[in-house]
Amino acid sequence: MKFAHILLKNTFNIPKQVDRFSKFSPSPLSMKQFIDFGSANACEKTSFMFLRQELPVRLANIMKEIDFLPDKLISTPSVQLLHSWYAQSLMEIVDFLEKDPDDKKVLNMFTETLINVRNRHNNVVPTMAQGVVEYKETFGVDPVTNQNVQYFLDRFYTSRISTRMLINQHTLIFSGSTNPVHPKHIGSIDPNCDAVEVVRDAYESSKMLCDQYYLTSPEVEIKQVNSVEPNEPINIVYVPSHLYHMLFELFKNAMRATVETHENSTHLPPIKVRVSLGSEDLTIRMSDRGGGVPLRKIERLFSYMYSTAPSPVNDNARNAPLAGFGYGLPISRLYAKYFQGDLQLYSMEGYGTSAVIYLKALSTESVERLPVFNRSALRHYQTSTEADDWCIPSSEPKKLGKYDYNMQEVRTEGNLN
Numbered sequence: 086m087k088f089a090h091i092l093l094k095n096t097f098n099i100p101k102q103v104d105r106f107s108k109f110s111p112s113p114l115s116m117k118q119f120i121d122f123g124s125a126n127a128c129e130k131t132s133f134m135f136l137r138q139e140l141p142v143r144l145a146n147i148m149k150e151i152d153f154l155p156d157k158l159i160s161t162p163s164v165q166l167l168h169s170w171y172a173q174s175l176m177e178i179v180d181f182l183e184k185d186p187d188d189k190k191v192l193n194m195f196t197e198t199l200i201n202v203r204n205r206h207n208n209v210v211p212t213m214a215q216g217v218v219e220y221k222e223t224f225g226v227d228p229v230t231n232q233n234v235q236y237f238l239d240r241f242y243t244s245r246i247s248t249r250m251l252i253n254q255h256t257l258i259f260s261g262s263t264n265p266v267h268p269k270h271i272g273s274i275d276p277n278c279d280a281v282e283v284v285r286d287a288y289e290s291s292k293m294l295c296d297q298y299y300l301t302s303p304e305v306e307i308k309q310v311n312s313v314e315p316n317e318p319i320n321i322v323y324v325p326s327h328l329y330h331m332l333f334e335l336f337k338n339a340m341r342a343t344v345e346t347h348e349n350s351t352h353l354p355p356i357k358v359r360v361s362l363g364s365e366d367l368t369i370r371m372s373d374r375g376g377g378v379p380l381r382k383i384e385r386l387f388s389y390m391y392s393t394a395p396s397p398v399n400d401n402a403r404n405a406p407l408a409g410f411g412y413g414l415p416i417s418r419l420y421a422k423y424f425q426g427d428l429q430l431y432s433m434e435g436y437g438t439s440a441v442i443y444l445k446a447l448s449t450e451s452v453e454r455l456p457v458f459n460r461s462a463l464r465h466y467q468t469s470t471e472a473d474d475w476c477i478p479s480s481e482p483k484k485l486g487k488y489d490y491n492m493q494e495v496r497t498e499g500n501l502n
Contacts, residue, residue: 099172102179106145107458111247116274116322116424116451119254123271129259130186133195136255137181140248144175147244149458150237153466157224158234163216167209174202196259199252209245213238214412217389231390236465238389240456243419247455250324250423278323280360280367281309287332288356295340303343303353303373309360313446319362322448327420331428334413335371335440342375342438367444374437383430387415424451 122132148171151159158164177198184191217234254272269276288305295302311319339356347353354374361368378386385391389412414428421428425445432438445451456462 099176102141102175103145103148106141106175107149109142110457110459111143111146111453111455112139113453113455115449115453116445117448119274120271120276120322120448123254123258123274124276127258129192132255132259133181133192134186136199136251137178137195140178140251141175143244143248143251143455144171144178146458147241147456148172148175150240150456150462150466153463154233154237155220155230158216158220158230161216161219163212163219167212167216170205170209174205177202192259196256199256203249203252203256206245206249210242210412210416213241214389221390226390231388233466234390235388239415239419240462242416243423243454244456246327246419246423247453250453273324273326274322275325276322277320278325278328280319280321280323280328280362280369281307283325283328284332284358284360284369287329287336288358290333291336291340294337295344299341299344301344301353302340304355305358306355307358307360309362311362313362313364319360319367321362321367321444321446322451323424323444327423328442328444331417331420331442332369332371334417335442337413339371339373339375339438339440343373346374346376362446365446365450367446369442369444370439371441372437372439377432377434377436377438379434380432383432386430387418389415422454425454426451 148168151164151168151171154164159168181191181195181198184195186192217238250273254274257270257272267275284307292302292305309319311317336356343353343356357372359370359372361370414430418428421442421444427443429441429443430438431441
C-alpha cells in the first residue's frame with residue numbers, strides 16, 4: 086500500500102519536475118573537460134553535484150519533446166513503456182537533490198542508481214524503433230509525420246548518447262575498479278585513441294560476420310596520412326566504442342554490397358580505408374566497389390521512417406544490435422555528430438560507395454552537441470508541408486510539338502498592357 090502511495094505521488098509530480106528542469110538548457114562538455122576532470126584527482130562529490138542537476142535537465146528537455154509526437158505514436162505500447170522508463174529515471178535522480186554530498190553512503194547510492202538507470206535504458210533504441218514500426222503498420226506514413234519523427238529521433242537518440250556518456254564516466258571512474266584491458270582509459274575515453282587500430286578491430290568483427298553468412302569476405306587495404314606528425318601513428322582523444330560503432334556499421338554495409346555485387350566473380354575487390362589527420366579534422370574514408378546506390382536513395386538510408394529492413398525477430402537477444410530496424414547508419418551519424426563531427430555517404434551508382442567520417446582532431450573542439458527544448462524546437466513540430474517552390478518533373482513530358490498560339494497571344498497582350 087505504501088509503495089502504491091509513493092507511485093501515485095510520483096505520477097502527479099512527474100509533469101511538474103519535467104516543466105521545472107526543461108526550463109534549463111543542458112551544459113555541453115568538451116572532450117578536454119571530460120579528460121581534465123577524470124585525470125586530475127577526480128572528485129566524486131563534484132561529479133555528484135553536477136550530475137544530480139544536469140541529468141534531470143537533459144532527461145526533461147527530451148521528455149518535453151515526446152509530447153509533440155503524433156498522438157497515435159505516443160499511444161503505442163512501446164512508446165508508453167519508454168516514457169515510463171524516462172519518468173522513473175528522472176524521479177530517481179531528482180530524489181538526490183536534497184541529499185548530503187559529504188555523505189559517502191549517498192555517493193554510493195547515487196552510483197548504484199546511475200547503474201540502474203543505465204541498465205533500464207539499455208533497450209531504448211529498439212523499443213522506440215518498435216513503436217515507430219507499430220505506428221507505420223497501423224497508420225502508414227505521411228510527409229509531415231516523417232519530418233517530425235526524423236527530427237525528434239535524431240534529437241532523442243543524441244540525448245540518449247549524451248546521458249549514457251555522463252553516466253559511464255561517473256560509474257567507471259568512481260566504481261573503484263580499473264579496466265584491466267584498457268588501464269589508461271579515463272572512463273570510456275582513450276586519451277591516445279589509435280584510429281587505425283579501431284579500424285582493424287571493426288574490420289575483423291565485420292569480417293567474421295560476413296564469413297559466417299556468405300562464406301567469404303573482401304580484404305581491406307588501410308593507408309594513413311599524418312600531416313601533423315609525419316610517420317607517427319594517428320592518435321586522438323576520443324571514445325573508442327563510439328568510433329568502433331560507426332566503423333563496424335560501415336564495414337558491414339560495404340562487405341554485404343561487395344559480396345552481393347560480385348557473387349559470380351572469383352575475386353572480391355578490397356575495401357579501401359584511408360585515415361588522415363590534419364590540424365582540425367581526423368578523416369576516415371571507406372570506399373567499396375559494391376555497386377553504389379542512386380542519388381535519390383542516399384538520404385533515405387538515414388531515415389527512420391523509410392527503412393526497408395524487415396522487422397526484427399526476437400531471438401532471446403541473440404541477434405545483432407538493431408538487427409532488422411535499419412537504424413545502423415542514422416545512429417552512426419549521430420555518434421559522429423555528438424562531438425561536432427559528421428558522417429557522409431558519396432555514391433557512384435554502378436560502381437561503389439565512399440563513406441566519410443569526420444572527427445575533431447582537437448579535444449577542445451570536440452564539444453557535445455545537445456538538443457534543447459525551446460521555441461525553435463517547437464516550431465519544427467508545428468511546421469506543415471508547404472507547396473514546393475521548384476518545378477516537379479511530371480511522369481509524362483509535355484508535347485512540345487503542339488504549341489498553343491492563341492494562349493501565347495493572350496500572354497503577350499497581357500504583358501504589353
